Amino acid sequence: MRIAYLVALLLPSGCHGAGKASKALLKQFCDRGLLAADDRRGDACVNKAGKFKGCPPGCAATRGGGARCVHADGGRWRGRVPCVARARTACARDGWWLEQSDEDRRGDVCRKPGGGWECPADCAKRNGTCLGGDDRMCRSAARPPRGACAACAEAWDAPLTAGPKIARRVDAEFVVSHCGYDLAWLGDAITELSECGVDVRRTTVYSKCGRPPSSAPNGSILETLPNVGRCDHAYATHMVRRYDRLEPLVFFLKDSSRHGSRADYRRLGVAMCDTARAAAGPVGFGCGRRPYVDGSAYHWAPALLAYTLTEVHSHAWDQADTATRDYFGPFPTLGALLEETPVLHANELERRAVVPVCYGGTFAARRGSVRRRARGAYAALAAGRTRGDNILEGSMVERLWAALLAPRHPDPRARARHLCAAARHLARPHSYAGMLVGCDCSAPPGDVRNCATRHAAWRRRT
Numbered sequence: 500m501r502i503a504y505l506v507a508l509l510l511p512s513g514c515h516g517a518g519k520a521s522k523a524l525l526k527q528f529c530d531r532g533l534l535a536a537d538d539r540r541g542d543a544c545v546n547k548a549g550k551f552k553g554c555p556p557g558c559a560a561t562r563g564g565g566a567r568c569v570h571a572d573g574g575r576w577r578g579r580v581p582c583v584a585r586a587r588t589a590c591a592r593d594g595w596w597l598e599q600s601d602e603d604r605r606g607d608v609c610r611k612p613g614g615g616w617e618c619p620a621d622c623a624k625r626n627g628t629c630l631g632g633d634d635r636m637c638r639s640a641a642r643p644p645r646g647a648c649a650a651c652a653e654a655w656d657a658p659l660t661a662g663p664k665i666a667r668r669v670d671a672e673f674v675v676s677h678c679g680y681d682l683a684w685l686g687d688a689i690t691e692l693s694e695c696g697v698d699v700r701r702t703t704v705y706s707k708c709g710r711p712p713s714s715a716p717n718g719s720i721l722e723t724l725p726n727v728g729r730c731d732h733a734y735a736t737h738m739v740r741r742y743d744r745l746e747p748l749v750f751f752l753k754d755s756s757r758h759g760s761r762a763d764y765r766r767l768g769v770a771m772c773d774t775a776r777a778a779a780g781p782v783g784f785g786c787g788r789r790p791y792v793d794g795s796a797y798h799w800a801p802a803l804l805a806y807t808l809t810e811v812h813s814h815a816w817d818q819a820d821t822a823t824r825d826y827f828g829p830f831p832t833l834g835a836l837l838e839e840t841p842v843l844h845a846n847e848l849e850r851r852a853v854v855p856v857c858y859g860g861t862f863a864a865r866r867g868s869v870r871r872r873a874r875g876a877y878a879a880l881a882a883g884r885t886r887g888d889n890i891l892e893g894s895m896v897e898r899l900w901a902a903l904l905a906p907r908h909p910d911p912r913a914r915a916r917h918l919c920a921a922a923r924h925l926a927r928p929h930s931y932a933g934m935l936v937g938c939d940c941s942a943p944p945g946d947v948r949n950c951a952t953r954h955a956a957w958r959r960r961t
Contacts, residue, residue, distance in 0.1 A: 529555055534584055541568035541581035558582035597639065600766075606630060606637030659796045659855055659901065660769045660789055662780030665696035669779055671748035672701040674737045675715075676730035676860075680754035683714035688757070688771050695772035697779075700746055705733040712754070728884025730860045731896040735881035742874045745866045748778055751900075756787060756861040767859075778863035784905035787861030795935040796901075797917045798856045799924045799954050800848040803933030804834035806898060808891060828886060833895045840883055842876045843903055852947050853914040855901035856934070864904040872903060894930075919950040 529544035534555060536542050544553045554560050554568035561569055568582035597619065598610050606629035608616040618629035622637035629637035671692065673685060682704070689699045702719040704712050707726045715721070724733055734751045750771075758765075767789045777785030790796045830836040837845040848854050884892060908914065922937030 529553070536584070537581075539581065542584040543568045543582070554582060555584040558584070600636070604628070604636070607639040608637075659777055659782065659784065659786040659857060659905070661773050662776035662778070662782070662785065665776060665779050668696045668698060669748050670700050670746045671697050671750060671775070671863075672703065672746040673699055673716075673750050673752055674734060675702065675704045675712075675752045675754060676733035677704050677706045677710075677712045677754040678708040678726075679710050680758065681714050682712050682716075682754060684757040685716050685752075686714075689716060691771050692775055695775060697748060697772070697775045699750075703737060703741075705736070707733065726888050727886070728881070728890075729888060729893045731893055731900075732881055732884040734900075735877045735884070738869055738877040739874055739881060742870070742877070745869060747866050748775065748863060749866065749869065750774070750863045751861065752787075753860050756859075774861075774863050778865055778868075782905055782908070783865040783868040784855070784857075784901055785863045786855075786857035786859075786901065787863075788857065788859035790858070790934065794925075794931060795917065795921065795938070796855055796857070797853050797935055798933035799918065799921075799935060799951075800852055800854050800933070801955070802924050802926055803854065803856065803898065804832065804837070804845055804848060805926075806833040806895065806932040807831055808894065808930070828891055830892060830895070833898065836883075836892060836895050840879055842872070842880050843899060848902060851902075851907070851914070852951055853917045853935075855905050856898050857901040858897065858931075860897055862900060862904075868904040868906065871906070915947045915950060918947060918954065921954075924954055 529552075533545050533547070534542060535545045535549070541558065542555055543551055544555060546552055551567065558568045558570055561567055570580045570582055598608050598616075600607055606622060607619055608629050609619055610616050618624045619637060619639035621639055622629040622631050624630075629639075631637045631639075673688075675682065675685070685702065692699060699716075702716045704715050704719050704721050705724050706712055706721060707724050709726075712719075712721065724736060728735075730751070730753050737751075738745075757768075769785075769787050769789055771787075774785035774787050779785075786796065830839070834845045837843055837848075880896065884890070884896065886892070910916075917935060920938050921935035923935075925931045925934045925936060
């Protein structure tokens with residue numbers, strides 16, 4: 500049994516980052532006192548001595564033994580499922596999300612749409628990070644209980660990052676978009692894959708920044724491309740050039756996939772063999788990065804199609820000078836881009852309602868998954884990325900690869916399960932617009948239409 504206490508209104512507002520934001524953050528913990536997080540008996544509100552004072556919002560008290568707080572639905576107990584307070588499934592504010600950190604110099608933080616952060620209610624802001632009550636890096640008790648039930652575990656992590664054991668050895672190839680990072684790690688990746696039944700027969704490196712790649716595997720094919728469209732341009736170009744000569748399994752990698760990205764991104768990385776198993780399995784696609792915290796790899800299509808950004812999205816590792824370019828370009832939303840690009844129709848995503856998204860630009864796909872789309876679709880995708888290097892269309896295409904290459908989910912009831920289990924979704928202008936978050940193991944089953952109606956109503960309120 501895990502019991503942890505979250506300090507609610509007893510803490511001064513200065514510990515949370517100030518003012519109205521901290522008060523709004525605390526409303527969904529307890530009206531007064533402490534929130535005792537208890538996975539077995541249900542979360543409850545207690546006083547300093549630990550005496551029971553009531554249940555968190557959305558939960559009701561029981562009588563007798565067993566759970567003391569259960570999920571409530573219209574005044575009725577919902578199957579006597581132990582209460583998990585809403586504060587533990589996110590940061591208790593619409594659009595905010597809990598970013599967990601296991602790094603020595605970074606604590607858990609509550610991220611807000613468009614940038615900025617606050618500390619979870621049981622941590623304090625000091626020296627540019629969040630510290631817990633023991634003055635160590637914050638490891639908030641608001642962390643959601645991942646894998647608490649089969650429905651949430653399946654909906655949130657699988658099947659894009661895991662799959663069955665590869666029964667027969669399969670040939671594969673690497674497609675690498677290169678700018679400046681050393682490629683020695685590809686040799687380790689080839690060895691790792693060999694141990695789980697994948698033989699990498701060919702490596703093609705697309706050099707985009709005028710720097711010869713170093714430490715590429717022996718026999719690698721080196722091709723040069725203009726520095727436009729980032730990795731997505733290189734991937735689409737390869738699909739066009741090698742459409743009829745692809746290996747059975749294709750890995751699409753960035754030179755920075757292993758060592759070059761931010762530490763919090765690296766923490767979400769998926770082992771090469773897990774990506775291979777997902778791609779070689781029934782789904783036909785494997786993602787190289789897990790979703791954030793309590794976020795799902797699956798997204799609600801209407802919110803995803805509305806994806807956009809309100810400020811230039813740049814990083815320290817930007818490859819080209821973008822000062823003279825219009826970052827935003829001609830497409831205000833992802834849906835607008837699809838209307839003008841013959842790759843994937845927006846109405847196809849809308850019909851599917853729940854679609855997979857792979858972040859990070861590192862993934863693998865079966866040859867048959869690539870060939871589900873015509874060669875001309877990838878040619879159009881590559882041609883549309885030539886306006887510049889750091890452009891909004893690049894972020895949009897990053898969100899399309901899984902939907903393009905992953906066949907429909909092998910379980911026909913999975914869409915409804917994903918959508919109904921999600922407490923909500925992230926809405927624009929959030930960078931993860933459409934992402935289903937807050938997996939609720941106690942959510943009642945339903946069909947896609949009913950649960951989509953609930954998400955649409957939530958979207959109108961935000």
